Amino acid sequence: MHTMWKGSISFGLVNIPIKLHAATEDKDVKFRSLHKECHTPIKYEKICPVCEKELDIKEIVKGYEIAKGKFVIIDEKEIKELSGANEEKAVEIIDFIKMDEIDPIYYNRSYYMSPDGGTKAYGLLRKALMQSEKAGIAKIIIRSKEQLAVIRVFEGILLMETIHYPDEVRKAADVPNIPTADEVSKKEIDTAILLIDQLTTTFEPEKYHDEYRSQLLELIEAKKNGKEMIAVKQKEPAANMTELMAALQASIDKTKPKTAKQPARKKAATKKGVAK
Known part of the structure; x- marks a missing residue:
């Protein structure tokens, strides 16, 4: 796994040498712009x-x-002097908090942290975070930008997640056209909750896939091998439900678990019982 940053974690007088590794990766299918006539990649020119x-x-x-x-x-010299004065290769934990106090809207990017020596101190912080059920709020400078971050334990590894500063998160109050009151009946609410209950499951990330990216890669592979691409089967469009209750009921009927059919009783046995 590629090391993208080396430094240390510090909290109090404890200092832990660590390396950062990107915990996620961008798997978007990227295209180059080509000259249509000769298929030469187009250069980016500063004009x-x-x-x-x-x-x-x-x-x-x-x-x-x-x-x-x-x-x-x-x-450029002024920028380098400014960033150089602030760029210490350290992750300074300034506070400890409970993870559920951070709304997911603040999360930005995740990084695995591996020890760069100092394995005992790494293990100490990991164990202390696990037993206290806390996470560290830290500051780090990456690529000349000061980042706010959370350090927690994930599958036995210290994980750092950069988070947005409060002024980087737009105010929810500024979102237009939000209704001030819910004009729904109790029956509609109860039906909606029933639908939610029927669709509730345990989170298993492995079962979710980027279908568009898979289909795009299949198309690229088919074209590379000179094959015709089979048309993708389109999903059936949802029925146009004008009434909220009708849409909810139809959704419940569609997602209702199927029960096994009971075997029919034999008529002969019934008749025999009546004859007695």
Whole structure:
């Protein structure tokens, strides 16, 4: 597993050398832009639309837009000095909290943490987090950006999950067209809860798959081997239910567990019993 960052975890006077490994990966199917005539990949060219010329990397500077068309220019040297002053290769745990206190909206990306020496201290933090059922809130600088993170135990490994700062999460109150009151009857609520109960199961991540990506990879493989791609069977569209109760009842009927049919009694045996 590729090491993407090396440093240490610190809490109090404890220091644990660690390595970070991306715990997730992007499996999107990516395409290159090609010239239609000769299938040559198209290069990304930095061209100034005003001067109408291609620019060298030395002719490009960084600017922050303070108003439309107005920029503050920041020199690359200034950025390096600023990031260098803050970039300590350390994950500093500043607080310990319970995991259920963090809403999932804050989560960003996950990283496995492996010991880079100091296995005893690594094991100590892991055991302490498990027994206390707590997680550490930490700060870390990755690629010149200060990140807020949570450190917890996952399947016997220390896992770091970067989380958004509060000002990076948009306010729910700003979402438009949210109804202020629920105009539903008790019968509709009870029926909806019954449907939820019927669809409730144990979370098994292995049973969920990216169907679109699988179909896209099959199409690529078929084209690579010069084969015709079999048309994908389309799912039947849901019936257009105008009434909420009708839609709920239809959903319940569709998801209701099928019961085994009881074997029919033999008529002959019944007749024989009557004759007696």
